[in-house]
Amino acid sequence: MNKLRIYIDTSVIGGCFDKEFSEFSNKLFEEIIIGKKIAVVSDVVLEEIAGAGEKIQMILKKIPKENIQIINRNSESEDLSFQYINAKAISPKFSDDALHIAIATINNVDLLVSWNFKHIVNYNRILKYNSINLLNGYKHLEIRSPKEVLDDEEII
Numbered sequence: 660m661n662k663l664r665i666y667i668d669t670s671v672i673g674g675c676f677d678k679e680f681s682e683f684s685n686k687l688f689e690e691i692i693i694g695k696k697i698a699v700v701s702d703v704v705l706e707e708i709a710g711a712g713e714k715i716q717m718i719l720k721k722i723p724k725e726n727i728q729i730i731n732r733n734s735e736s737e738d739l740s741f742q743y744i745n746a747k748a749i750s751p752k753f754s755d756d757a758l759h760i761a762i763a764t765i766n767n768v769d770l771l772v773s774w775n776f777k778h779i780v781n782y783n784r785i786l787k788y789n790s791i792n793l794l795n796g797y798k799h800l801e802i803r804s805p806k807e808v809l810d811d812e813e814i815i
Contacts, residue, residue, distance in 0.1 A: 663770065663808070664728065665691075666699045666763035668756075669707040670774040671805055672718050680774050683806040687772065688718060690810060691726050698722055701762045702731045703755055736761040739795065748787035753778050763800060764792050770801035772808055780804050 665687075674680030675688065691698045700719060708715050719727065739761035743749050749757050756778040763771040773779040780802055789799050 662695065662697050664697045664699050664768045665808065666701070666759070666766075666768045666771040667704065668759045668771065668773040668775065668779065669704050671772050672704070672708060672715055673711075674774050674805065675718055676714065677774075680805070683804070683809065684774075686809050687805040688721070691722055694723070694726050695810060696726075696808075698727045699763070699766065699768050700727060700729055701759065702729070703758050703762065705729070707755065730762060730766050732758055732762055733765075736765050739764060739791070739797075742791050742795070743788055746787060746791055748784055748791065749778055760788050760800065760802070764788075764797050767798065768800075770803055770808065772803055772805045774804060776804075 667687075670680075671684050671687065674684035677684075687696075688698075690696050698719075708719075736758060740754060740757035743757045743760065744751050744754065756775060759773070760771065760779065771779070778784065785802050788802070792798065792800060
């Protein structure tokens with residue numbers, strides 16, 4: 660069976676140090692580090708954590724090279740993110756969130772994980788993102804919280 664390719668947004672990395680989210684963010688990174696899953700991280704995420712402290716940046720540095728994939732935004736992902744904004748799936752004020760979704764979509768990841776329940780892991784928004792994806796010939800993008808994607812034996 661192929662390993663899940665999971666787009667990790669910035670909130671999941673920061674979640675490693677948040678009282679509410681640390682248990683599940685850290686378990687997800689443990690699964691990635693031991694090779695159960697592949698982390699997919701974009702240049703947008705790398706830019707967002709560039710100004711963060713060393714402990715935030717160390718999360719990604721702990722992942723073996725074979726278990727992480729770095730992808731970059733391009734004109735196709737930028738165009739798709741503008742379509743989300745134009746369709747009012749998300750406000751232009753949160754264009755980086757739209758980019759995360761678009762980059763994950765065009766790179767055909769298995770799913771995107773986030774702790775951003777307002778703009779990303781939100782049922783009504785997910786419906787809008789996926790209708791735009793389908794209209795443009797892309798597949799449906801699964802969007803979940805890290806808690807929902809851990810291996811069953813790992814969940815308490």
